[in-house]
Amino acid sequence: MAPPRCLCRPLLPVLALALLGLAAAAGPRQTPALELAQELAEELWSAGLPGDLPELEPECRSLLDAFAEGSAALTGCLGRRARPVRLCQGCHGQYRRLLAQYGSIARAVGNSSESHNCAKSILTSDRLQIVVTLSEFFNETWEAANCANCLKNNSEGLSNSTEEFLDLFNKSLTCFEHNLQGQGVDLSPNNYTEVCKNCNETYTKLNDLYNHLQRLNRQGGESAHSAHLCIDVEDAMNITRKLWSRTFNCSLPCSDTVPVIAVSSFILFLPIVFYLSSFLHSKQKKRILILPKRIQSNANLVNIQEKYS
């Protein structure tokens, strides 16, 4: 699509000069490419070049407007649904629309000469390339959120498993609320036994479903990205788990410390027995010394400890 931005940087003066040249050649005809290069060009403007700033062709202008509105809508949606995370559920429509708008810009060919089509003038004419940047930002966010994972393949709406999960999630939230209301408001943090008992089933189901989805996902793709579920599901699960095990303190694992200590000290005791018994009972390995056949010499071996008796 767009050329990498870093490439443009060293080309900047060249680009500016080239654009100026174009403008000069085009004369009163408005060259759209120059609009965003205005700031850059202003210094050179002092050279006294003619003409007002060129304007975009109307078709391109409308495409750009549509894109601007679309991105505003998407940004608004993302911002509003940041907490609790509902990005994928709420914004997939906007995202899809924005993608389409970007696509139509990229494909659009203006009706003027071939060298000045909309794609070129909007996307690649300047250093900043704000449209490309915006679209890249949305794509990256979407990918980081891994939304594709909980949407249908054509990304029109949530996939069945996600619907099922959210359903269950809502159910457990309702269950939590319901049971909490039944009890007083000022509960001591340890006194959530009611919740734990009544909602255990839903919670376990939810947890199992989540683990199942995760396993499916892991089998599906190898790369690091697809190891995540989509952010909505992950966040929902996180909230529930935190409520469950932190706030309600429901997941109290059975800590059977005594048998663990017994078994481990038994195992740790074994080597001691082993080494002691092999020290006491095993015959120590003896080496048979061989007397070397040498001239038993005398004077020179002063500093050698005599090993032979």
Add this chain to the structure above:
Amino acid sequence: MANVAKKVSWSGRDRDDDEDGRAGETTPLLNGSGPGAAGSGRQETEVPRQRPNEIPHNEKLLSLKYESLDYDNSENQLFLEEERRINHAAFRTVEIKRWVICAMIGILTGLVACFIDIVVENLAGLKYRVVKDNIDKFTTKGGLSFSLLLWATLNASVVMVGSLIVAFIEPVAAGSGIPQIKCYLNGVKIPHVVRLKTLVIKVCGVILSVVGGLAVGKEGPMIHSGSVIAAGISQGRSTSLKRDFKVGVELPGVQVPLCAVPTGDLASSLSSPGSCLSSSLCPTLKVPSLLFQIFEYFRRDTEKRDFVSAGAAAGVSAAFGAPVGGVLFSLEEGASFWNQFLTWRIFFASMISTFTLNSVLSVYHGNAWDLSSPGLINFGRFDNEKMGYTIQEIPIFIFMGVVGGILGALFNALNYWLTMFRIRYIHRPCLQVVEAMLVAAVTATVGFVMIYCSRDCQPIQGSSVAYPLQLFCADGEYNSMATAFFNTPEKSVVNLFHDPPGSYNPMTLGMFTLMYFFLACWTYGLTVSAGVFIPSLLIGAAWGRLFGISLSYLTKGSIWADPGKYALMGAAAQLGGIVRMTLSLTVIMMEATGNVTYGFPIMLVLMTAKIVGDYFVEGLYDMHIQLQSVPFLHWEAPVTSHSLTAREVMSTPVTCLRRIERVGTVVDILSDTSSNHNGFPVVESNPDTTQVAGLRGLILRSQLIVLLKHKVFVERANLSLVQRRLKLKDFRDAYPRFPPIQSIHVSQDERECMIDLSEFMNPSPYTVPQEASLPRVFKLFRALGLRHLVVVDNRNEVVGMVTRKDLARYRLGKEGLEELSLAQT
């Protein structure tokens, strides 16, 4: 000759760890020294056995089990004739073959590494999944002690298999194999060290011990595996498989697929004593008239050693993805025999090896052209800005080197006592297996208890943790102690290098370092095949990371104190403190991190660790070589040994043969078990026996045996029978396992025949006068890779013989020069 039936195997297995009863017949060779006149020697040598001087094993012994390798070519007439026949083009063919062999060494080593990696990954994955599921199940229901039992039992049973095959089938495959290869390159023949059977046991043993959850790595054994592969391919045959690969000269292209099957060069269980096959082994010499054995030219110790060094380099390169490090490893360990062409060839083998591993593994991982896994362990990329270092940090790194040196010395000292205890008391194979199982069970238990007690919970982030154990953490979190213990050591090392700051809390790291230090120290030296590289790296990475965390705590979270960087330096320091390798280790670490700028701090760290560590005890490998009583020759003679002369060093009197000797005498000398000499000076056949005649040459035991087998007697030649002349080929066919003398039948009549040695002996052996100083003798010996050095007086009469053990027994100890004793082990 009573033991002929029992001892006909070629291999001459010296399993004398537990067979005291057979000591008589398995008496190893005592090179060249011993009682004088043949025949009369028997009564004399009984004397030390009647009152055996028994002492407990200690480090100041030299074992008789080890012999030298014959690096010096025997330049006899046959050899000279053959060399003269080979023309220039043939020499070029030989050179090309060397390159082909090196390529094959690289490819096969890479493939073996792939095999190990893939099998370990799958088996360990299976084990951890089973245990994890079990723990998850019992966390909610109660009964975690069953999970503990399951884990411990799984570990112990896997390790039991691994230890059984090592202890009962091939004990030399135990440990990392680096000390053994070091000895081999030094010129010591360690029995069985480069056999196919050893390779098989080594590979299986490594897989089993890593899967068994021991604190070990699979990198060190790769070096041994590479060496075995090299030795096997270069010989082009395996007597384990009873196979000799012969290929028509005109079809050199066929050899590659053929040689993919056999590696290693000799003798597996098939040829063990007592096996029914062994009686048929009394070898009938095949004379391939048209066929020409592909790599027959390389069937001698000199050539084999060169290929073994290439194999060791290929092994290092496959283990760490460090081809240059591999070459330097071979250089560091075997450098006295070196030239530039050999270096280039070895480098070629290394490169091929890492490339093979890389391409096969990337195909296996599904991204075929990615080439992202050059070694068995990848340290990962260290190239973001946080990983850079500044000049101010260098003193900190040096301090870490000091810590690494001290901890390494402590590790070695503890392991020294443990190894000594093991040699003295735990020498029966079944005890060794039990010990290995206990260690495995305890390792699992310690891991479990640590995980159980840890309250360090971290939120799960994607799939960064392979087997997240929740245990008592809140839902959606995992136990961070489990990332260190509940994982293969390689993965733990990489996690410690690369997990973002804050993934471990200091308490976890501290406990982990402490526990793993003792576990690794306890594990090294067990009868399982496993390396010490990864455990050292892991210990170092753990305390290095701890160091980094505390540093950033002290400096209030400065940006440069990234714990991953300190984990790397800690790993280098710990490894350097334990193994004390310098040049090669620096390059290996540098290549494994893929960051050349780390070369300088790593070098400083390793240097400091070595200096500090050497102040206390020597390196782990040297220590184990010493404990095995191997006659290892260091670079230089001990510094204070100038006062000693060859006269004091040599063994005397020497068993000499005359140039034309009676067959009976030769047979008697060779079958004298108490003085199992290997080289015999040949003197002028002077009928006047009262006078010692001048030295004419040197002949080896192996040559004499081949001569006896072919009955090359003077009388038979005189019978004017059309007898085929013995060629050098006949000697090579028997290499490297010459039949024992007992398997050669010499009739009573034949004993009276005469044998003419002048054609077969080496007419120009190296000699020194009696007055030569020990350092001079040592230099000659070490630089030329000699096996026998004859000491003569000024009338060229033989007065003594210097062999490896005569030189290796002088060592610089704490109180000056020490002398080691010879002992039967």
